[in-house]
Amino acid sequence: MTTVAEQSSSTLSCDVLVVGGGINGAGIARDLAGRGLQVVLCERDDLAAHTSSASTKLIHGGLRYLEYREFGLVRKALQEREVLLRSAPHIMWPLRFVMPHAPAMRPAWLIRAGLFLYDHLARREWLPGSGSLDLRHHAAGKPLKPDYLRGFIYSDGWVDDARLVTLCAVDAAERGATVLTRTTCVEAMRHGAQWQATLRDAAGAELHVKARALVNAAGPWAEQLLKQAVRNADGHPPIERRSLRLVRGSHIVVPRLFAHDHAYIFQAGDGRIVFAIPYERHFTLIGTTDVEVAQPEGAETCSDSEAAYLCAEVNRYFRAEVQPGQIVWRYAGVRPLLEDHAGDAKAATRDYKLELDRDGAPLLTVWGGKITTFRKLAEQAADQLCLALGDPRQAWTHSASLPGGDLSDWIGDAQRPDADFARFLQAAQHRYAWLDPHLVHRLARAYGSRIDRVLRTAEGQPAMKLQDLGGEIAPGLYEAELRYLRQTEWALSADDVLWRRSKLGLHLGAAQQQTVRDWFAHASPC
Incomplete structure (x- = not known):
């Protein structure tokens, strides 16, 4: 480094x-x-x-941009979805989105027309297309209020943005x-x-x-x-x-609101949309907002009013109400949007x-x-x-693959990215059977085929047993990984590791996070 x-x-x-x-x-x-x-x-x-670490973490064409006739942008983004998903199947994967139909918002024919365009503006090789759902008999309907009887489903992708x-x-x-x-x-x-x-x-x-x-x-x-x-x-x-139009997008994270692996896209009362997405196994990510700011300094904080807004919007749909007191983490980022003189921030290109x-x-x-x-x-x-x-x-x-994205040495020829990662994970858990399966899953997701580079001893030899990884600085976080992050990925502080190279900050308590800070304070320079 x-x-x-x-x-x-x-x-x-x-x-x-x-x-x-x-x-x-x-x-x-x-x-x-x-x-x-x-x-x-x-x-x-x-x-x-x-x-770039404060997004909604989606690889998507932008379904709502069709309403603003951003056909060129949507097509360009849709063309990139499968390209990106193939390049790094460890940090990106397909995700199905469910939109409960709220008749007072947008008529069903308009949504179907939008989804038809979304399916056909760019070629899809393996992502499934859109369809209709009977929410009374689909797992995605169970967490919703009973008056949502039907909905729509379509494909996009998820990415670990940082x-x-x-x-x-x-x-x-x-x-x-x-x-x-x-x-x-x-x-x-x-x-x-x-x-x-x-x-x-x-x-x-x-x-x-x-x-x-x-x-x-x-x-x-x-x-x-x-x-x-x-x-x-x-x-x-x-x-x-x-000139730029600076718009803050805020997100909140709450304990998991549903057990299935689909995400939701909700039509908000102000004409915007709000996502509710499975996050880090135990949580649900909810976002986002569009709040104009004058300058980026001091604006990267999710306000109480934005958090309340996000809770109120998802409460229009979920049976179990979400309260601001349940928020375990909130974050915000300032988007640098082109100034196109759109009247409303949500309509800005x-x-x-x-x-x-x-x-x-x-x-x-x-x-x-x-x-x-x-x-x-x-x-x-x-x-x-x-x-x-x-x-x-x-x-x-x-x-081209991103680092860790070429899984061929582990599984042979690539097929479709989600299936390739499943095969790779099985191979990694077999090779590292002496490690906790949840830890292997996290490392496989973070590092892909470079997991072997992470799980090395201080002498650079492949680890053969738990003791080879050095001390367990925090639950599931060993010195071997911290050394790798410092030497290869420019991690210089605990926050770099806990909130950007990973999201372990969501899973570790204050005392456990402090042990990571102590390690960085006393670790020798690279």
Whole structure:
């Protein structure tokens, strides 16, 4: 794992400097590195520390966007669903969504028409299509109030969003990129055909970077970066052509509300939709909201009013009422949406725009975007940058696996991702029969085919028994995994592990979480 301190003795030269360690920045760095370019990625906090770990965690086309005639965006996202699901079946999997029909909201014919479009706007190879449900005789109807008699069902996908970002960064690093977390781009000056940037880490150490191109993938901070850090040779910021609309999306997590493995999509009273999704075995994830904010700083907190709103909306449907006092965790992220002058935040586009400034050394700014389209966004960004640098190179990510996603050494040829993971899990539990099956399942989900790399001794040998994994720092969390996360995935604090590399924070008590903090406080540097 590279640090600024290790690099600070000299100026670092690269082809592209990417600022921002969310899904778009990590995705672009991965794509460029895979094309053979020299890439530096810097992120002022942890990878996925903000919006990219605060999503509803869906790989989806966006059914509700059809109402706003966002057919191009929906088609683009639908085309990506199966591509992404195949690339990382350990952290992404298909999910069936149930929409109880509320006649007062949208008529049945409109929903059927929308689902027909959803099924046919893009080719599906293996995800099942939509259909109707009799909720009186389906498991999904049991938790609902008895007046919901019928509903609809369709397919989308689930993703561990923070791990997706991390795996993109791991892939980028393994293809030659330099990834610097806790490192701020304090200045980037354009001098003819070159950018000269100053990066500063949390300890104040500085690194000077010379880059042929600069990527602004700062998400909600994209405008601020242009205004405060990026300068042309005359000392002025680049001309701004776009602005962002900042919208907070909040979520709550409560104890599990239903036993089946389907998710719900509810029509809210204000015309929005709210999801209720199975989460971390013992919980239900409920979200999201659309609250406009003036700036990202200080806005990443789910307010009491938003939490009450989410409880009230799901209580329109569930038999057992959800109260704010039941919330075990809440989180929020600020979405950087393109300013399209839609009157209502819920109607604002979720599409993205790549703005390439070629007045000297190329500057590419990413405006907007969503997790489902990150790979396509990164591919288009890399295409534009390579062309601007006079070195077009072939795209490659469409059929590539993310780290841990290639299960062939364990199960042979791939078939369909969900079945492939089931076969892989069976093989992993057989190989690690001496470990608790729930732990093997968690590790298989997190690391996929790289589970062997995680379960190694301090000497790097494969673990053969429990004692080889080092101390059990917290229930189900051994030193071997913590060492791997520090050395390979840039985990530098307990929160990096408990809330981003995993969601163990939901399962461990305060004292158990403190033992993880103590381990990081006393662990030797990488």
